[in-house]
Amino acid sequence: MGESNLRKKVHSIIFETDTPAGKAFDVALLVAILLSVLIVMLESVQSINARFAVELDALEWSFTVLFTIEYALRIYSIKKPWNYIFSFYGIIDLLSIIPTYLGLFIGGAESLIVIRSLRLLRVFRVLKLSRYVGESNELIKAMIASKRKILVFLFAVLAVTIILGTAMYLIEGGKNGFTSIPHSIYWAIVTLTTVGYGDISPVTWAGQFLASLIMILGYGIIAVPTGIVTSQIARHDSSSTTSNSCRNCGAEGHKTSAKYCYNCADKLDLD
Numbered sequence: 001m002g003e004s005n006l007r008k009k010v011h012s013i014i015f016e017t018d019t020p021a022g023k024a025f026d027v028a029l030l031v032a033i034l035l036s037v038l039i040v041m042l043e044s045v046q047s048i049n050a051r052f053a054v055e056l057d058a059l060e061w062s063f064t065v066l067f068t069i070e071y072a073l074r075i076y077s078i079k080k081p082w083n084y085i086f087s088f089y090g091i092i093d094l095l096s097i098i099p100t101y102l103g104l105f106i107g108g109a110e111s112l113i114v115i116r117s118l119r120l121l122r123v124f125r126v127l128k129l130s131r132y133v134g135e136s137n138e139l140i141k142a143m144i145a146s147k148r149k150i151l152v153f154l155f156a157v158l159a160v161t162i163i164l165g166t167a168m169y170l171i172e173g174g175k176n177g178f179t180s181i182p183h184s185i186y187w188a189i190v191t192l193t194t195v196g197y198g199d200i201s202p203v204t205w206a207g208q209f210l211a212s213l214i215m216i217l218g219y220g221i222i223a224v225p226t227g228i229v230t231s232q233i234a235r236h237d238s239s240s241t242t243s244n245s246c247r248n249c250g251a252e253g254h255k256t257s258a259k260y261c262y263n264c265a266d267k268l269d270l271d
Contacts, residue, residue, distance in 0.1 A: 008247070011077035014070070015245040029070065036063040064100040071097060083249040083264070142232040149228050157192070157221060164188045164214055168207060176203045192218045 016022040039059050043049050049056065071093050075081040084090045143150075165185030172178040177200035178187065187200050191214045202208050245251060248266035260267055 007077050010073055011245075011247050014074055014077060015247075032063060032066060036060070036067075039063070060100060064097050067093070067097045077247070079248045079266075080264075139229070142229050146228045146232045150225055153224055153228070160217075161185055161188045161192060164192070164210070168202065168210060171204060171207045171210065172202050176207070177201070188214060191215060192221065194218045194222070 012019060013021045013025050039056055042052075043056050043060075074084055074090075074093070078084050085094070162185055165188035166181050168188060169178050169181050169184035172184075174180075178184045183200075190197050191211060194215065202211050246261040246264060246266055246268060248261060249264040251261055251263035258268060
């Protein structure tokens with residue numbers, strides 16, 4: 001019974017945000033994540049790394065141990081640990097700590113480049129922030145609900161881009177830099193997204209007229225996905241969900257009136 005109460009308490013602190021202890025834990029972890037990402041950035045500055053290499057390494061190991069303890073406690077507090085381990089947040093949590101440990105086993109001068117690339121994976125810690133931003137869950141749900149509309153929109157944009165790129169190839173031709181249809185499609189994409197690298201540009205009046213239309217069209221196209229997702233968010237009543245997570249599988253975003261988990265059907269602990 002004692003161990004069960006301890007697991008329940010640990011789960012309440014780590015996964016819940018409605019309690020004072022849970023809020024304090026979230027704030028402390030947010031600060032730790034931001035500081036650890038800052039250290040990764042500072043290590044990439046050669047002048048700073050050369051002067052404070054030992055201190056930065058010590059801080060990195062401190063944060064790694066801290067996140068390792070957090071990861072272990074999350075596994076301990078859930079009845080079915082594998083559900084958390086293979087979840088999105090579980091994988092991100094693991095990726096945020098494993099590179100530092102891998103550096104202990106991959107040695108030798110020839111492996112320094114490999115170690116460096118592995119250590120860059122620590123930037124995944126910044127993705128842990130999304131767990132503590134309630135609106136992120138609503139945004140993810142809205143994007144998933146809008147995926148069909150967005151895919152249809154992207155296919156339409158792709159078709160328009162191919163047509164416009166082909167038209168520009170016919171108008172300008174290789175003498176003006178549009179040496180092939182794929183190269184012209186690349187130009188159409190750059191122009192439609194309003195990036196405008198300027199590596200190739202139309203010379204003829206017809207090509208410039210078509211380019212002007214593509215630029216104007218680009219502004220309208222950029223606004224469409226935003227409108228689709230925004231309308232989906234407006235339909236969702238975010239006040240009807242709670243921050244309580246299932247102790248069995250770790251699923252979040254339950255309705256305030258829910259008594260059972262929508263993912264595993266386990267009874268929710270509402271105490």
